[in-house]
Amino acid sequence: MLIGRSREREALGGVLDAVRAGRSATLVLRGEPGVGKTALLDDLLARADGMRMLRATGVQSEMELAFAGLHQVCAPLLTHLDRLPEAQRRPLEIAFGLSTGSAPDRFVIGLGVLGLLVEAAEEQPLLLVVDDAQWLDRGSADALTFVARRLLAESVALVFATRSSAELLHGLPELVLEGLINGDARALLQQALPGPLDRAVLDRIVVETRGNPLALLELPRGLTPAELAGGFSAPDAIRLSRRIEESFLRRLQPLPDETRRLLVIAAAEPLGDPSLVRRAAERVGIDPDAMRPAADADLVELGSRLRFRHPLVRSAIYRAATLQERLAAHAALAAETDAERDPDRRAWHRAQASPGPDEAVAAELERSAGRAQARGGLAAGAAFLERAARLTPGPGRRARRAIEAAAAYTQAGAFDRAEDLVAIAHTGSLNQTQLAKLDTLLAQVAFAANRGADGARLLFAAAERLVAVDPELARQTYLAALSAAMFTGRLASDVSGVEIANALLAAPAPSGDSHAGELLANGLALLFTAGYASALPVLSRAVHGFRDEAALPAEQLHLLWLASAMASLLFDDESWQALSARFVGRAREFGALGELPVALETRIFTHLFAGELGTASALLDELAAVTNAIGSRHTPYGALGLAAWQGREDEVERLRDDAMDDIVARGEGIGVTVSYWASALCLNGLGRYASARTAAERASAFEPERSASTRAWALVELVEAAARSGETEQAARALEQFSELAQASDTNWARGLQARSRALLADDGNAEALYQEAIERLGRTSVRLELARAHLLYGEWLRRHRRRIDARTHLQAASRIFADAGAEAFLERARGELLATGETLRRRTVETRDRLTPQEAQIARRARAGQTSAEIGAELFLSHRTVDWHLRSVIAKLGLGSRRAA
Missing domain, CATH: 1.10.10.10 (Winged helix-like DNA-binding domain superfamily/Winged helix DNA-binding domain)
Structure with missing residues (x-):
């Protein structure tokens, strides 16, 4: 019976009620070790009559194995695989090693898991509980979080238990577990005491354990009343979880030696496979029945799976074992793990069984790294490579593996681990190329972590050192430095984009035909040095080259961001859509968390301009989860853009003001441009043109910011704001600057914006034709909100010229697009104009947002x-x-x- 958990049991009962009523439910139990999360999950499962129940447990030693957690979740459901569409079934088969193929997008894997759960729930309501979620591998955690956020009308419940400090699963409904309150804590404690105890001592123990149920039950075991009389505190008190572990260790001491050795094997085997533990025990001469005394001591549960009473039992046993006992346990498990069916877990056990450097084991780990990355586990691959590096006897080969591991960790967003591997690599015998590569890696970590001016400076310095030893890598690093300089923009200090571009153009060029990456490097360098018109032909070829590229290795993912950025700068909306989608897909596929935030930001903007604000908002949730997980410093570009299109002025100002000090401190100049562009867009939507003009001036003021499409967008906002404020000369200057870009680009997007902007300044004889041109051109693009704005401006112009019937047609077209998107400020402008034409708005039209x-x-x-x-x-x-x-x-x-x- 659970003591003092009525509130928590009621909340979990609500989860069961929802699923029985045909709805989905998700809940995350958060709390410190021993606070009762597992007991509540056991209680929940006991009450889930009539449901199909699945249980999975995160295992710390499996955190580096890609999709290990999903294996536990999905293994009982694989009979439903055939019911899934091919596009969902195939990625799951690859992720689970059931078939081979290219690495699947981890979010497509998430969709496959969602489909699998839904198919199972068609037969019977489904309850999935995941204990110790803080120890799930990254791929499994991402997939299950993805599923939890997309459940709505399915009879599926997900309940996670995780530690308070865990960064996973944020944004999902939570129930925070605290220690028991005094009366309940005393009642539980008295159950565990060997005899009566003074009330004051009881209260002291309750306070010192903070009401933690496991501590209250476990710590008094084996202690006499005299030993308990002073409570548990001491001047050198250690963390509660360690004290609980020590209480378990006291219960281990009287067990037979053979039982304790067998428990070490079980603790080293994360799946709880009784057959494997039995075979490993027999290999080292231990009778498998030696586990019985541990079960009698309530340390383990024996059944179809071997379960420890609590994860702290496992960690206590493993921590207390001698080095020789651990080595022997892993060696036995490796010998009994099937090399064909489970080569990666076998390699991992072999590594843990190695007392020192071993090239054969290191080579096996390196092969496992390749398999992990092929399944979409970049972090898992990095972990295998790290262990391989530590076990490599030769200094040269050790340095190579450490460099590869550091690069994989950088892409996976594990920046601290990458820096540790760089330090390991420095202990080896390095040539000049390897030293320069390490400098480049450290620069990439600095840039990925904060997107500030340090990244451009460090990458430029690394490229300068590479020129003499590896000219091709030097050019790649110059390009990375230019990429960083695009973020630095107006806040550049030590090195400018022009300086980097000149160095790139001066560096030895590769022989043979120019591929897309080389075209991109040359085009971007020309953009900084010669201007938009000169760079455009080269950049256009580069963008289309990336669209045609069949495959792109993980280490070149950053090129997709550059290609996407250049597509938007060229006003090539089709390529912008295609490349941004591919960038997100490949970053997810590789598990490249270092690149994924930039990929998501890029994709968010394509959805914003397409009028898909709901999708953009969903991606913002994913973006927040990724940046929290990797600890990177992040300017809220997408959130600013979304709030601006939604017309939420207060939120735009809050986001801008909260971010600005950090933007300036880091030297991320593009953040200044985006922030004030968002303000100008929002204020134009609200019809506050004077304030919009001020914001647009700030956004577009830094003319050398040639590589920022946001500056070009700001010029368009400045034309509208200045024209509507009566500042026609300023509007004309902004239009002239934008027209240079539009004429060179000559796309429907650019020409449509140019025609719309020209119409704002044209006389009555020319304005109508320009508005019609804008609508025609923008109607051929995916930037639906810009099309809606053209309809709105034309409708406003027609109404002012007393052509009410014609005005209504365009104002209604604008209203429909704005309403579908949720672009509220622009929608209100269109509604006001419609009312002014005498239109009687039906309630359904007026309340589109509520509809x-x-x-x-x-x-x-x-x-x-x-x-x-x-x-x-x-x-x-x-x-x-x-x-x-x-x-x-x-x-x-x-x-x-x-x-x-x-």
């Missing part, structure tokens, strides 16, 4: 186009049941007869 959410609007558009629920779900990373639930809501809200009418 359909951004996600409902996206689903409705796709359904209207004839897509099935499964197809919509695949695109939006939702289950088909959630899509159907949203469509029923759309049909009910709009009073429609069918999904095609949505």
